[in-house]
Every structure is written in C-alpha cells, then in structure tokens.
Amino acid sequence: MWTPYKDGYIAQGGFASHVRLHEHFAIPIPENIPSPLAAPLLCGGITVFSPLLRNGCGPGKKVGIVGIGGIGHMGILLAKAMGAEVYAFSRGQSKKEDSMRLGADHYIATLEDKDWTKKYFNTLDLLVICSSSLTEVNFDSVIKVMKIGGSIVSIAAPEHGEKLVLQPLGLMGVSISSSAIGSRKEIEQLLELVSEKNVKIWVEELPIGEEGVHRAFTRMEKGDVKYRFTLVDYDKEFHK
Structure with missing residues (x-):
C-alpha cells in the first residue's frame, strides 16, 4: 500500500496511524466534536471558514456559496452558523434538497433559473466560490447579484492555464480575490463555532x-x- 524509501522507511503520510510534531502545530479539539467530523474541518472547513470570517460573514449579511460539494456544503453550514442569510448556487436542481437541509435560505440553479440575475440583483454582500475550477463561473452574471462594496472570493487552486473572463465595467464597487488556507487562530475560532453551534458536517x-x-x-x-x-x-x- 505504501512505497518504502531506499533505506526501508515507510512514510505513510495522511494514512499514518500517528504523527509526532511540535506543540505549536497541535490544536486542541473540543470534546463534543468527534474525530471523524474534526478531520475535514481542519482541511476543507478552515479553507471556507477563513474567507467567511475575513469578509464579515454574520448577522445582517447576505452570503452566497457557489459549488455545493465537499467544501461548499461546509460553507453553507458555517455561514448559517455565523448568522448570515445564505444563498446556495449550483448549476442545476440536483443539489437543492441537500442545500435546504444544510440550512440555505435560497437556492439558485444558474443554468435553469433564467432570470436569477434579475431576481437577485444587488443582493449579496459576499460570495464564496467553492468550485474547483473558475473557467465555468460566469463572472459577468455573478457580479450583477453583488452589492456595491461586495466581495467575491474564490478558494480554488486553478489550473495554471485558466483565465478569468469578465467585462471590467462590472467590477465597479465589487472586489474579486482568492483565499489561501486559514491561520491557527482562525482554526481555533472555527472549532469554537462548530462546538458552540453544534454544527454537523x-x-x-x-x-x-x-x-x-x-x-x-x-x-x-x-x-x-x-x-x-x-x-x-x-x-x-x-x-x-
């Protein structure tokens, strides 16, 4: 299952049973978060929590999550736990039932809801893009649902050759950025939120x-x- 080094040592990586590390890199897990739930939070969970936290997700904010998958579903749960009104975006209707069960207040199927940009025009304070690729995101449409001063943040690590295509005029008052992994302090804040709000990914x-x-x-x-x-x-x- 694992390929040994020349000296016979086997580095099991993420499949290892134990790890030894400096205490600085060890983060306490609240007792009410079981290990199978804690593990994804320390990877995909913090990846989506960080841009939510840094961009003011909370009560009174309208927050969109694009891409309802492994990370996107955590985005819905966490944004809702933070007190935001949550808008789930997917291409079709297949993720609607799950999105609503996760806590989304609204669901937008971008390929089927033909008038979604008009219906939600000037609505969102923050939009976090959780899809793995950006080339399929229609930024000219997405920008229309953002408020002036709103932020669009992508967590994707796109392929080297990908390019953004959009009309620059739409950027007036709207920012687009990418988000890296969160900090230790943000991981601690994430775990505290999940513990207090009993969030179940x-x-x-x-x-x-x-x-x-x-x-x-x-x-x-x-x-x-x-x-x-x-x-x-x-x-x-x-x-x-």
Missing part, C-alpha cells in the same frame, strides 16, 4: 485499509460523495 466514515481507501478514491472520482469521507478504525487496522 456531512461525513461518511470508511475503514482505513486498502479496501476502504480504494473505495473512497473510486467513489470520489465518480462524484459519489455526500459530502466528505473520513477514514476510521485506525486501531483495528494498525494493531492486527
């Missing part, structure tokens, strides 16, 4: 091991995930 647990990892990657490639996998049963696998 959607996680399916799979046993660590060759079969479980294979199943996770196979289903992930097919898009058969709602909406995060966490590998569990490390004690059983590593203490055989």
